[in-house]
Amino acid sequence: MDKLSIIRPDDWHLHLRDTPYLEAVLPHTARQFARAIIMPNLQPPVRNYDDASAYRQRILSALPDHSDFQPLMTLYLTDNTSAEEIERASQSDFIFGAKLYPAGATTNSEAGVTGLKPVYPALEAMQKHGLVLQIHGEATEHEVDIFDREKCFIDTSLKSIHEDFPNLRIVFEHITTADAVDYVASENDFIAATITAHHLLINRNAMFTGGIRPHHYCLPVAKRELHRQALLKAATSDSVKFFAGTDSAPHARDAKESACGCAGIYSAYSAIELYAEAFELTDDFSHFEAFMSVNGPHFYQLPINDDNIQLEKTSWKIPESLDYPNDELIPFKAGEILKWKLINND
Ligand code: NCD
Numbered sequence: 316m317d318k319l320s321i322i323r324p325d326d327w328h329l330h331l332r333d334t335p336y337l338e339a340v341l342p343h344t345a346r347q348f349a350r351a352i353i354m355p356n357l358q359p360p361v362r363n364y365d366d367a368s369a370y371r372q373r374i375l376s377a378l379p380d381h382s383d384f385q386p387l388m389t390l391y392l393t394d395n396t397s398a399e400e401i402e403r404a405s406q407s408d409f410i411f412g413a414k415l416y417p418a419g420a421t422t423n424s425e426a427g428v429t430g431l432k433p434v435y436p437a438l439e440a441m442q443k444h445g446l447v448l449q450i451h452g453e454a455t456e457h458e459v460d461i462f463d464r465e466k467c468f469i470d471t472s473l474k475s476i477h478e479d480f481p482n483l484r485i486v487f488e489h490i491t492t493a494d495a496v497d498y499v500a501s502e503n504d505f506i507a508a509t510i511t512a513h514h515l516l517i518n519r520n521a522m523f524t525g526g527i528r529p530h531h532y533c534l535p536v537a538k539r540e541l542h543r544q545a546l547l548k549a550a551t552s553d554s555v556k557f558f559a560g561t562d563s564a565p566h567a568r569d570a571k572e573s574a575c576g577c578a579g580i581y582s583a584y585s586a587i588e589l590y591a592e593a594f595e596l597t598d599d600f601s602h603f604e605a606f607m608s609v610n611g612p613h614f615y616q617l618p619i620n621d622d623n624i625q626l627e628k629t630s631w632k633i634p635e636s637l638d639y640p641n642d643e644l645i646p647f648k649a650g651e652i653l654k655w656k657l658i659n660n661d
């Protein structure tokens with residue numbers, strides 16, 4: 316098989332940042348995907364309807380001419396997000412969910428929630444009004460080993476949220492462990508998970524191959540090989556609960572290659588091709604279209620896209636670096652050869 320044609324995919328977890336960085340990264344995503352769930356962790360965060368509406372306008376203004384890419388907006392939950400704010404957001408036709416960041420868990424999460432109880436009124440309103448809850452699922456207690464934070468979060472927080480709000484649709488974002496795969500697979504249809512291309516392609520060794528590799532550092536951090544294999548098995552399975560969300564998270568080269576480098580991998584440049592690379596490892600593309608283009612819209616209760624994309628098996632090289640204001644941006648797998656190429660979008 317050397318050609319693939321699938322329904323146009325969407326990216327169910329994406330960081331676009333803001334002007335002028337937004338203008339540098341948005342064309343990469345808009346070239347490939349029809350829609351994306353836009354993460355709200357700007358500084359200051361996208362906290363309410365007005366913030367989301369203004370941010371959406373900035374994204375639409377930054378789109379290349381003739382692009383019909385649609386940003387699907389989310390709110391950033393804080394200890395003070397009110398039920399009224401959630402209700403207002405739910406009445407819009409462009410806000411689809413709200414993101415729960417445990418305070419301190421990741422980039423720009425300082426304004427995140429300090430515990431579950433403060434956010435319960437907002438979750439109650441989300442359940443009532445049908446907004447999807449996106450969760451960064453990592454425990455933040457310093458004594459919890461960084462490689463155990465996802466598993467710990469399932470036990471200490473995710474199970475309670477799911478039990479206390481049985482009709483709330485939850486996306487466990489960018490899962491990295493066999494524990495998360497097993498939990499999501501064993502629960503009912505109100506809980507699903509996104510999986511990034513990078514977590515399908517690298518394990519934690521990639522951060523330390525021959526020295527420290529800051530461009531392989533993201534949160535949640537990549538785990539052992541057995542976990543990568545569990546993710547790959549889930550993504551390529553017939554389960555409808557797993558779908559693509561790149562978590563592409565641009566940081567300037569200087570901010571990555573630093574004594575305290577930022578967390579985030581920039582995969583948007585070649586996102587679909589990277590997912591194809593991961594499926595290629597299993598030699599089984601039978602559920603590629605479902606994972607990329609069907610399971611996500613199904614969970615979000617949105618229509619699937621009405622056009623197709625084509626990929627061709629041909630080797631090509633990811634650039635060493637990309638343009639970024641006042642610096643450069645190093646894409647995931649910079650300078651490496653990929654086996655699949657998107658052919659109808661150049
Ligand atoms: C993201 C970012 O940079 O905004 N970083 C990351 O490592 N994934 C935040 C996040 O999704 O955790």
Ligand code: ZN
Nearest residue numbers: 330354562564
């Ligand atoms: Zn993210």
